[in-house]
Amino acid sequence: MAKIVLTGASSGIGAAAAVELTKRGQQVVAVGRSPEKLANVHRQMVLVAPSGLDVPEPIAADLTVMADVRHLAAVLLERCPRIDVLVNNAAAQPSRRVLTADGYELGLAVNHLAPYLMTRLLVDRLRDSAGRVVTTSSSTHVKGSFDFGDLQMERGWRSQLSYGRSKLANILFTSELHRRTQLPASSFHPGAISTDLNRNSPFVRLVKPFERFVLAPPEKGAETLVWLATDAEGAAPRGLYYADRGPVDPSPLARDGELAAQLWKVSADLVGLEP
Ligand SMILES: NC(=O)c1ccc[n+]([C@@H]2O[C@H](COP(=O)([O-])OP(=O)(O)OC[C@H]3O[C@@H](n4cnc5c(N)ncnc54)[C@H](OP(=O)(O)O)[C@@H]3O)[C@@H](O)[C@H]2O)c1
Numbered sequence: 406m407a408k409i410v411l412t413g414a415s416s417g418i419g420a421a422a423a424v425e426l427t428k429r430g431q432q433v434v435a436v437g438r439s440p441e442k443l444a445n446v447h448r449q450m451v452l453v454a455p456s457g458l459d460v461p462e463p464i465a466a467d468l469t470v471m472a473d474v475r476h477l478a479a480v481l482l483e484r485c486p487r488i489d490v491l492v493n494n495a496a497a498q499p500s501r502r503v504l505t506a507d508g509y510e511l512g513l514a515v516n517h518l519a520p521y522l523m524t525r526l527l528v529d530r531l532r533d534s535a536g537r538v539v540t541t542s543s544s545t546h547v548k549g550s551f552d553f554g555d556l557q558m559e560r561g562w563r564s565q566l567s568y569g570r571s572k573l574a575n576i577l578f579t580s581e582l583h584r585r586t587q588l589p590a591s592s593f594h595p596g597a598i599s600t601d602l603n604r605n606s607p608f609v610r611l612v613k614p615f616e617r618f619v620l621a622p623p624e625k626g627a628e629t630l631v632w633l634a635t636d637a638e639g640a641a642p643r644g645l646y647y648a649d650r651g652p653v654d655p656s657p658l659a660r661d662g663e664l665a666a667q668l669w670k671v672s673a674d675l676v677g678l679e680p
Pocket residue numbers: 412413414415416417418419437438439440442443466467468469493494495496497515541542543544594595596597598599600601602603
């Protein structure tokens with residue numbers, strides 16, 4: 406039985422993965438923002454848990470502000486003497502440019518800096534546990550690019566550009582994490598899935614009733630996550646990007662080692678760590 410820390414477990418793909426992993430006898434520490442949604446998912450986890458499995462208490466945490474991410478990591482280190490898998494799955498897709506209390510563009514903060522900082526703070530525990538890191542990215546990473554002179558996107562902010570950049574960062578972070586630490590790390594695209602991700606977009610609200618005809622259910626989106634968290638492939642020290650339970654090539658930018666190294670250093674600076 407593995408101890409799996411899973412962010413974004415209160416909704417969508419993460420919730421489906423938390424339930425499926427629990428059904429398979431894994432101990433999932435579900436982390437989410439909304440305590441009510443998290444409690445609901447926890448109830449489902451308890452319902453499907455094999456008899457005798459101790460389902461860990463979930464942890465409610467907002468990952469917008471880096472001090473709160475540090476607090477969450479401290480709670481996890483206190484509660485989990487072993488962490489076999491860290492799944493960085495939480496993400497937001499803002500519909501307008503918002504700056505966090507730290508002064509960071511929201512998509513960059515929640516989708517990249519939070520998992521970057523969390524992973525760095527948990528890396529020794531993961532190493533001691535012979536653990537692995539799985540990060541949910543997206544095929545939308547192809548729309549992303551980095552202008553290090555305008556990291557907070559003061560010019561030309563668009564939802565898809567912000568989101569695409571953060572999902573590109575997930576892939577670059579994964580390959581650089583593996584290069585620097587030799588920890589097994591993987592990122593993946595879950596597919597086009599019906600979830601709450603675009604909840605703030607007026608267009609998405611309009612087409613929501615028809616969504617189920619074109620988008621797959623969260624359980625489908627959870628398949629590659631569950632596989633990478635439990636299969637030997639996810640423990641292979643390669644730092645690759647996956648879709649449909651197999652490695653695929655991400656965009657040329659996502660394979661740029663120099664960009665990955667530069668992003669690592671800039672991110673360390675932003676969250677107040679040594680590279
Ligand atoms: N849906 C798709 O088609 C699709 C495609 C490609 C990639 N993805 C990726 O899949 C992952 C899961 O997204 P989803 O589609 O399942 O969307 P979702 O249903 O909206 O789930 C997102 C999760 O992230 C959490 N979250 C958002 N902002 C947060 C914050 N500031 N602090 C802490 N937690 C926060 C949410 O918490 P609350 O619900 O409690 O607020 C929720 O648990 C994301 O990484 C996304 O980029 C999704």
